Amino acid sequence: MTEVRVPTLGESVTEATVATWFKKPGDAVAVDEMLCELETDKVTVEVPAPAAGVLGEIVAAEGETVGVDALLAMINAGEGAAPAPVAKGTDTGNPGAAASGGDAVDVMVPTLGESVTEATVSTWFKAVGDTVAQDEMLCELETDKVSVEVPAPAAGVLSEIVAPEGTTVDASAKLAVIGGATASAAPAAAPAAVAAPAASADVENAPSANKMMAEKGIDSAAVTGTGRDGRIMKEDVMKAALAPAAAPAPAAAAAPRAPISADDASREERVKMTRLRQTIAKRLKESQNTAAMLTTYNEVDMGEVMALRSQYKDQFEKKHGVRLGFMSFFTKACCHALKEVPEVNAEIDGTDIVYKNFVHMGVAAGTPTGLVVPVIRDADSMSFAEIEKAISEKGRRARDGKLSMAEMQGGTFTLSNGGVYGSLMSSPILNPPQSGILGMHKIQDRPMAINGEVVIRPMMYLALSYDHRIVDGKGAVTFLVRVKEALEDPRRLLMDL
Structure with a gap:
């Protein structure tokens, strides 16, 4: 007999929920055939069969919470009798x-x-x-x-x-x-769904899916389940959350604003912050309290990058199979500037400054469950095409909730593009222990004075937040000027100037 156990779930993740069993006791299984799917709050993990044989006892049923290396099931070598039942609570977390x-x-x-x-x-x-x-x-x-x-x-x-x-x-x-x-x-009788009605009377949705539907106010009838027997999975809810609504629901804000009065308190809603949200708030505040954070601003004329992208985007996509976006230009420009101002790519460790001779670029991405920052490792040694492929792949995995914890750790510098949401100017907050983060913003036509004439140019404000404990004002300004120069004349990146 061969044991099927919970695989490593990622750094700091110690338990998961058994979402779906794809096989049942008595089914023949092949090596590496998917047996079941586990869900954590960050990722979905598929468990392959470690050996060929016949699936015997399923120890951890759907909906059960299990720890790392917990026993999930047994695989028999042949068509013999199934192994004796294992008591619930043994090695299951x-x-x-x-x-x-x-x-x-x-x-x-x-x-x-x-x-x-x-x-x-x-x-x-x-x-x-x-x-x-x-x-x-x-x-x-x-x-x-x-x-x-x-x-x-x-x-x-x-x-x-x-x-x-x-x-x-x-x-x-x-x-x-x-x-x-x-x-x-x-x-x-089959157990009832936890936080939302199930897809049918005989099918229980994944617990994480029920929780997300309850949090987002999504009716299970509006979600198409892709799990076994139509079971709604966490990814199904995320897709439904991204889909445009058929018609906007009447908003309470549409009602006439009531005058301020003594009974306002009766019309307020007080909701306790989740522990996760409390932790986020605490860590963001700690970032402000720990780092001597300062932001410097500049602006960049995006005309040359836009012209270069327009000229080569079709050829680029045809050859490399990925679209040419702006993020690869900004990634390249930042890697170029970090070589000249290495303290922006460093971090403080006690009384030491640790300089990174590589760039692991964090790229902030919005998802249905919140903002995540997947990391592109060794971005300084990658080509434009490799960067665009990495950003596209990480973004897709982020939206599908497939990112592992390891993929969101180890960044040395971060790019945050608030421009995709229409932000014209902002001051990004540092992601400790990093010492720098670049905020990108909306490209907007503005009148600019060039050679004594007023010309309409596509301009973007840039914001560099940095830790003043190790980055002086001169270094921060120099970094931002080098990024500006590289974007306004992309040929400088080719010439390493």
Whole structure:
């Protein structure tokens, strides 16, 4: 027999939810054939078969939360009998063990991940007195890094909730008690969907999909499920969120503005920040408090880049199979400038300055779930075509929620293009421990004085935020001037000037 275990999920990711099993016990499987799909808050991971044979016992059912290296299933060498059932809670990341008939079972906080010592109970999906099936989702916890769904360790009746919503619990706390528990893993009825109605009475959506539909206010009827039997997956919800709405819903803001009065408080809505949002706020503030952040501005005439792109874009796409955009020009210009002003590509480590003799370029990208910054490694040694291919591929993976944690770490400098949203001017915030970030903005025709004449030119404001602890004003201004010069005369990039 061969064990099927949870693969490495990425740096700092310690658990996942079993989203879909593509095979069932008794099915023949080939080496590397996809057995199941796991979901984390960042990525979707497919689990291939480590050996050929017959799928025996499935240890971790759909919807169950499992830790890294947890046992998922067994593969038998041939058509023999399936292996003896493995008790739920063994090597699956669920600390609660299945009980014998009629016992009370404690529901404990599952493994939260390395360095995570506490969580907040955000939502209870069941109330005291409700009947629960084994592995049915009972509640959801939020930590600084991930949302953790807590399944029932046994079937029975939820007799007590020890930690109500809003309670902060440590890693060894008891959450609830299930009375009259039984070890049966086959409930009489299929478990109900957690946070949103399922696609049909017999199909339960992926828990992460239910959560996202609830957060975004998306009806499951508007989402096409691509999972087994029409099961709605996280990626399906993300695609639905990107699709244009058929008709805009009436907005509360359209109503006449009421005068300020004493009853305003009754018309306000107060929503507690998620732990993830609290962490984002804390880290952004720490960035401001730690770095001596300053922003310097300049403007660039984009006429030459636009003309060059217009002249060669068709040939470029025909030869390289990717469109020629502006980002490759900015990436090249920044790499060129970072060679002259290396402190913008450095970071502080205690009392040392660490200079990077390479450029791992972070490129901010908007997704349905928020802003992410995939990193293009060794961008300084890449061609225009290689940069455009990397940006296109990373952007697609970001929108599909397929980026791994490793792909968003290790950047030495960042590009942020607020111009795609229409921003004319902004001051980007540093991404620690980086010492520089370049903000790009909207290209807008403006009257410019050139050789004593007023000429309409396509202009863009540039903003460089930098850490003044290691980057002096002269270095910051020089960097921005070199970027401006390279973009206004792209031939300088070819001549290394």
